Amino acid sequence: MANYQVRPVESRSDQREFMQLIWRLYRGDPNWIPPIRSHQMELVGFKPHPFYDHNRCQAMLCSKDGEVVGRIVALIDRGHNLRYQEARGFFGFFECINDREAAHALFSAACQYLKAEGMTDVRGPCNPSLNYELGTLVEGFDTPPTFLMTYNPPYHDELIRSFGFEKVQDLYSYVGDISMLDTMDPKIMKMMEQVKDRFNIKVRPASRKNFAADVELFLNIYNRALQGTWGFVPMSAAETRFVGASLKYLIDPEITSVIEVDGEPVGVGLGLIDYNPIIKKIDGRLFPFGALRLMWERKKIKRIRLISTNVVPEWQRWGLGLVLLNRMLPDCLARGITEAEFSWVLESNHLSRGSLERAGVPRTKTHRVYDRNLSDL
Numbered sequence: 001m002a003n004y005q006v007r008p009v010e011s012r013s014d015q016r017e018f019m020q021l022i023w024r025l026y027r028g029d030p031n032w033i034p035p036i037r038s039h040q041m042e043l044v045g046f047k048p049h050p051f052y053d054h055n056r057c058q059a060m061l062c063s064k065d066g067e068v069v070g071r072i073v074a075l076i077d078r079g080h081n082l083r084y085q086e087a088r089g090f091f092g093f094f095e096c097i098n099d100r101e102a103a104h105a106l107f108s109a110a111c112q113y114l115k116a117e118g119m120t121d122v123r124g125p126c127n128p129s130l131n132y133e134l135g136t137l138v139e140g141f142d143t144p145p146t147f148l149m150t151y152n153p154p155y156h157d158e159l160i161r162s163f164g165f166e167k168v169q170d171l172y173s174y175v176g177d178i179s180m181l182d183t184m185d186p187k188i189m190k191m192m193e194q195v196k197d198r199f200n201i202k203v204r205p206a207s208r209k210n211f212a213a214d215v216e217l218f219l220n221i222y223n224r225a226l227q228g229t230w231g232f233v234p235m236s237a238a239e240t241r242f243v244g245a246s247l248k249y250l251i252d253p254e255i256t257s258v259i260e261v262d263g264e265p266v267g268v269g270l271g272l273i274d275y276n277p278i279i280k281k282i283d284g285r286l287f288p289f290g291a292l293r294l295m296w297e298r299k300k301i302k303r304i305r306l307i308s309t310n311v312v313p314e315w316q317r318w319g320l321g322l323v324l325l326n327r328m329l330p331d332c333l334a335r336g337i338t339e340a341e342f343s344w345v346l347e348s349n350h351l352s353r354g355s356l357e358r359a360g361v362p363r364t365k366t367h368r369v370y371d372r373n374l375s376d377l
Contacts, residue, residue: 002064004101006109009059015046017068018059022095031144032151033276034284039246043128044073044093050238051128054078058113062096062106070096070103074110075128076117079233089114089374091124092134095152096159103159108377115374123168123231123371125150130231131239135171135344135367136160143364146274146305146341149173150367157368165370169230173343173365174356178333188359192323199261199318203327206256214258215244215251218268225267225310230348231369249295250275254331255304257324259311267311269324271332271340274303303339304332322355 009018019037026032042049045057055077062070075090091110096103114122127133133150138157145151195201206214223234235243255271278297282290309321332340344367345352357363 002101003066004062004064004105006060006062006105009061014061015041015059017061018044018046018071021061021068021071025095025097029153031141033144033280036279036286037284038286040093043132045128050236050242051132053236053238055128056117057128058110059093060106060109060113062102062109064097064099064102069099070094070106072106072110073128074113075124075126076114076119077126077129077233079236080129080231083233087118087120089117089119089122090126090128091122092127094125094136094156094160096156098153098155098159100159100162104163107160107163107165111372111374111377115377119374121371121373123369124165125369129233131233131235135369138170138366138368140173140365144276144280145365146173146303146343147272147276147279148305148307149343149365160370163372164376165372167368168371169369170347171344171367171369172347172353172363173341173367174345174361175339175341175364176359176361178338188322189326191319192326195319195323200263201320201323202260202263203323204258204260205327205331206251206253206258208253211251211253212244212248214256215247216240217258217265218256218270219244221265221268221312222308222310224312225316227313230346247272249291252298252335254335255328255337257309257327259320259324259327261315266315267309267320267324269306269309269321269328271304271306271328273298273301274305274341275301277301299335302336303341304337305341305343307343316351321352 009015041047044059045052057073057075059073061068072091073093075092077090081088096106111122125134125136133148135150136156137150137152141154219240226232250272257269258265259267275294278294282293309324311320342356
């Protein structure tokens with residue numbers, strides 16, 4: 001009979017095993033994209049990250065007969081619990097062989113840790129929160145993920161549900177091809193022109209001259225725009241600065257939009273090149289030459305991920321999101337972009353889903369977030 005043991009990640013050796021496990025598990029999977037190693041080290045708390053200025057986590061490893069076969073991180077997001085008046089823990093960064101006993105050992109250890117810290121419920125996967133990477137892929141295994149999207153084998157859903165987790169929210173990805181522009185409903189273009197005529201609207205890309213200020217503007221509007229979104233917790237000021245600094249060299253101003261009404265910024269659109277094909281080539285290593293390769297080869301990428309079109313609440317019913325996207329279109333075409341993924345779109349976000357589905361943009365992937373009560377553990 002196999003012997004399963006779960007231990008906390010405490011040493012540098014444990015950290016290396018935690019990180020190296022995914023390279024062993026996904027070896028040979030043509031659709032897997034390695035994480036940027038330094039970025040994931042920050043997100044799991046092995047390196048400084050402002051998310052952990054006020055939040056806590058505990059990484060864990062599971063061994064089967066002495067060999068590491070799984071990992072998980074138990075998370076306490078104080079910002080979430082203050083905002084929603086809950087005692088909810090989270091789990092993230094879950095990876096495991098296709099073995100129920102190993103998965104259950106990991107979930108049990110994470111849940112016991114959270115319960116000992118006073119948590120009554122658990123949600124996940126969040127890596128480490130809804131502002132970063134999240135969800136388990138349950139549909140769309142035939143193509144690689146786009147930049148900063150999660151990927152996992154199909155059996156993860158069964159392992160998670162077998163421990164008593166239940167779906168709480170799905171997140172959708174939609175992919176639009178350049179050929180779809182020829183069949184776009186002319187009413188959409190007419191609606192955008194009417195909005196522009198009705199209000200004193202100016203739309204521009206991010207400024208190259210004041211790029212750092214515009215990145216901060218993007219993140220501040222992101223925090224304001226998503227106030228009513230399921231599960232959302234605003235980034236702290238320190239997180240905003242940290243994320244802004246990390247995005248500075250990855251954002252192309254041509255794939256951004258800022259919309260102003262009477263001179264006041266009320267919405268932003270942000271797209272990122274799908275760096276994943278390059279990240280695969282450099283095996284997730286930015287140093288010593290990976291970062292240079294990202295910059296050298298970025299112009300070859302013809303696919304983008306449209307991460308967000310965020311409009312402050314008082315302007316969300318006027319179709320400004322479409323105006324934001326329309327501003328990017330000529331620049332994307334000039335750059336040679338042929339495909340755009342819109343992700344992730346919450347199942348409960350009927351406005352965004354409706355806009356994409358009415359435009360005929362096909363849904364290609366589904367990621368899932370799960371909840372579980374801790375009372376029976």
